[in-house]
Amino acid sequence: MIYLDNNATTPLHPEVKKKIISFLDKYGNPSSAHSIGREVRFYIEEARKEVASFFNCLPEEIIFTASGSEANNTILKSMVKCCSNSCSTESVHIISSSIEHPSVLNTLKCIEHQHVEVTYLPVDQYGMVNPDDVRKAIKKNTSLISIMFANNEIGTIQPIEEIGKIAKEYNIPFHTDAVQAVGKVKIDLSKMDFIDYLTLSGHKIYAPKGIGALYKRNGTKPICPLINGGHQEFSLRAGTENTIGIVALGEAFRQLKIEMDEEVARIKYLRDKLENGLKSKIENIKINGHPVHRLPGTLNVSFKNIEGESILLRLDLYGIAVSTGSACSTGSLEPSHVISAICDIPEIAHSSVRFSLGRENTEDEIDRTIDTVKEVVEFLRKISPIV
């Protein structure tokens, strides 16, 4: 199988896998005071240091969660009134974009019913938010600006430095969902002091599913936990820690520090090769996303006149795993909200396919993919009534 769906999830890094196996019998509860608990506590704190060192931030600024979605929910839902004093008591305004991940968009939709007003900024044809729009959208009661670092479907990297600086100028906290950017774009949080909160996820960086984290800069407004209970994670996320997941995440970041620069360059080379190969061998295709400011491993292509799910399933038959933004694959009537936001021709979204590369992909796989995609597209175009 040629796996080109690394934006959906990644295989375990072999070193992460080793780490998990070596840790399976360490069953202690890190909150226990005895040696069995203390040992596990030691390892999860080491993992926290590993994550912090990757981002050049403080370990206590890393709060482990069960997923990126949970981290996004935590920060967004802390904007609404609840039991805790730390929560806002007045009606608040949040600025976000129309192409955020569903864990941001659907959470925003939910809190809109709880005295939160949300401005969803549009994006340009490449999927980019205009920082001027952010400035124009700011109101007296704007309490948070949340813009994703890079988009999962088309890979467009947002001008978050400009946006973050505007937020800082107005003293508004800035959150970025960096699930897709981590490990692909350099993020140094000591330099990027405009980022107050950042979301990350383990399974996009060769750690297992079920572990993510929220970065919360020291000195920012206290947040209310999404999950109440014990004092775990600085009382910001209750529940006995996912110890194996945390240790695995720490190892994934340790590996990223070692190989990220080299891997990013290699993956970008392969992605460019795939893009150029498809462009030169197949007519009538459209690349979705920004030509330059795009994640190194992401290639989203619309193949005119044919439908995405058909392409996906035929590629699957030939042993190539990709994803699509067509309505038929989402189980809804609407195609991808991201492609729809960058192009008002619905068939572009219905015929879009995402190739997302990762550390296991080889040049030979890319060569085979180009030939196979050509064959599949030719077949489906032959049966298409559109000329």
Added chain:
Amino acid sequence: MDGIGWNYSEKVKEHFFNPKNILTIPEEEYKADGIGYVGSPACGDMMKIYIKVKDNRIVDLKWKTFGCASAIGSTSMLSEMVTRNGGLTLEDAYKITPEDIIKELGGLPSNKIHCSVLGDKALREAINDYYRKTGQIDKIPSKEAKVVCECLNVTDEDIRMEVLEGVKDFETLQKRTKVATGCGKCKENVIKLLNEFVSQYYSCDVYTGEEKK
């Protein structure tokens, strides 16, 4: 993308990977007796069906589609159903429903039913086209659909088709059809009808085309 809806039957897979009766020659060369054309790429699927008629029977059927695996699989299936054993009569072909096709396919995931409704629609259009071209306009069945929303002229058949295309709630139905946006008197009836169709088509994960007992 979510994980549901990928449990296609072997039959669907077979027809998707090796679709039968695709029109491979240019349209002009095929010289169809009737052509039916429904859907649009903007909606995510589009279907074109070409038929040849001899002695009131469909002796050959070819098709083309812009559509997903279910659309391809179900239209391929339909093409076999119509042409086997010397071909169905025009009257019998006219009566084929998505339910009949789905039954032959061994079921479709319920969220994919809406992808399978274009084939039979296009077939009826092709038959109508044949009737028109041969001067038998009187044979085109008039719609038996009942108007449920008089202000906006929405029929029960319109609502059924919307449900087959995936609509499950009144809000979405109203957005798409404008039903009950006039005087609003029909709203209660529309909701009742909508719920009936939804429970008919979506009450289990794999819709087999069998009547609920």
